[in-house]
Amino acid sequence: MNRQNADERAVDEHAGFDLGRRNLLKMTGTGMAALSVGMAASGQAVAQSQVKLSDAWDKTFAKSDRVDYKKVTFKNRYGIILAADLYQPKNASGRMAAIAISGPFGAVKEQASGLYAQTMAERGFVTLAFDPSYTGESSGETRNVASPDINTEDFSAAVDFLGLQPNVDRDRIGAIGICGFSGMALTAATSDSRIKAVATASMYDMSRSMSRSHKDGYTMEQRHKVINYISQQRWIDAESGKPALGYHEVPFDEKGNILKGQRVLPESLPADPDPVLVAFFNYYKTPRGFHPRGINSTTAWTATTPMSFFSFPLYANIEMISPRPVLLVAGENAHSRYYSEDVYKEASNPKELVIVPNADHVDLYDQMDKIPFDKLTSFFKQHLA
Known part of the structure; x- marks a missing residue:
């Protein structure tokens, strides 16, 4: 099944959810799209043989009339073409501070990261x-794979792009990582001094999560069981010539067997579900946050995705961010709260930890009354001054 049909089927499977312009999700099947991609300094255009962008406003949030918005593309250091949404304050003038934003893990820019970007643009920042890589409208083969290295590079490539914009001050660029891309944002800042300030929301450390599970709960036997499964899966993928899907963040069932499947989340909730599963389901699998290009909404990561996360710990050199500041935001009731608290202990000053009362992990994806946008605004205005 080609990608066009797969996207259409994903929408059909969720009847009743209307992105408003479903027909505009269809991708052109012929030719090479040549798009101007924000290389403003040179005026060049990058041939887009791998990236086809929809012109629809297909976000999971309402469009603001206070910002200017456009789709753009740019390359990372590995030659992968990234698709992005650029938001700018309407009628702004002069060189402004800018923020690169991505996450959650398994989401797309039409979901939480876009909401953060649009809101921060309303507050005076150029945002991206x-x-x-390998997800959403960005290029990269194989699809639905993640990498601690390449996804960290994606943040630096976003900084490249922002620094080429004529209305962005190169010395005033920051980053926001949401959920599993918090670790990549922090890691990027350890080796890219152009990132002058970094904030995280509902942080997940994906290296720690995949290799040690929630609150480091894996036994050594379980860790070996996971890597044995991944290793054997490579033989299967090599023989078939294509990667199998099926990575689950919690890969064991109640009997200790490895879970396999084509979906991150089930199509319906089981009886007496875990509250964390309910929170994710209520965002990704309902009109609140569903998007047909989102891995968490419609499909799964490749089964071997955890391999590189076992090998490469994120933000291993976190002390290198200092003297640039770090802001960590977590929900009071979030199952992931300990990631932010542990990073706060490890990071050098200046650093700040904000615990949002009565908020869980997923609340900080889209609940406007709980996301501390005032705090994020003051943090970046202070440190990107």
Whole structure:
């Protein structure tokens, strides 16, 4: 099944959810799209043989009349073409501070990162919400794979792009990582001094999560069981010539067997579901946050995705961010709260930890009354001054 049909089927499977312009999700099937991609300094255009962008406003949030918005593309250091949404304050003038934004893990720019980007643009920043490599509208084969290295590079590539914009001050660029892309944002800042300030929301450390599970709960036997499964899966993928899907963040069932499947989340909730599963389901699988290009909404990561995360710990050199500041935002009731608290202990000053009362992990994806946008605004205005 080609990608066009797969996207259409994903929408059909969720009847009753209307992105408003469903027909505009169809991709052109012939030719090479040549798009101007924000290389403003040179006026060049990049041939887009791998990236086809929809012109629809197909976000999971309402469009603001206070910002200017356009789709753009740019390349990372590995030659992968990233698709992004550029938001700018309407009628602004002069050189402004800018913020690169991505996450959550398995989401696309039409979901939480776009909401953050649009809101921060309303507050005076040039913002860029991007699809990570191999996902969403960005290029890269194989699809639905993640990498601690390449996804960290994606943030630096976003900084490249922002620094080429004529209305952006290169010395005033920051980053926001949401959920699983918090670790990539922090890691990028350890080796890219152009990122002058970094904030995280509902942080997940994907290296730690995949290799050690929630609150480091894996036994050594379980860790070996996971890597044995991944290793054997490589033989299967090599023989078939294509990667199998099926990575689950919690890969064991109640009997300790490895879970396999084509979906991150089930199509319906089981009886007496875990509250964390309910929170994710209520965002990704309902009109609140569903998007047909989102891995968490419609499909799964490749089964071997965890391999590189076992090998490469994120933000191993976190002390290198200092003297640039770090802001960590977590929900009071979030199952992931300990990631932010542990990073706060490890990071050098200046650093700040904000715990949002009565908020869980997923609340900080889109609940406007709980996301501390005033705090994010003051943080970046202070440190990108």
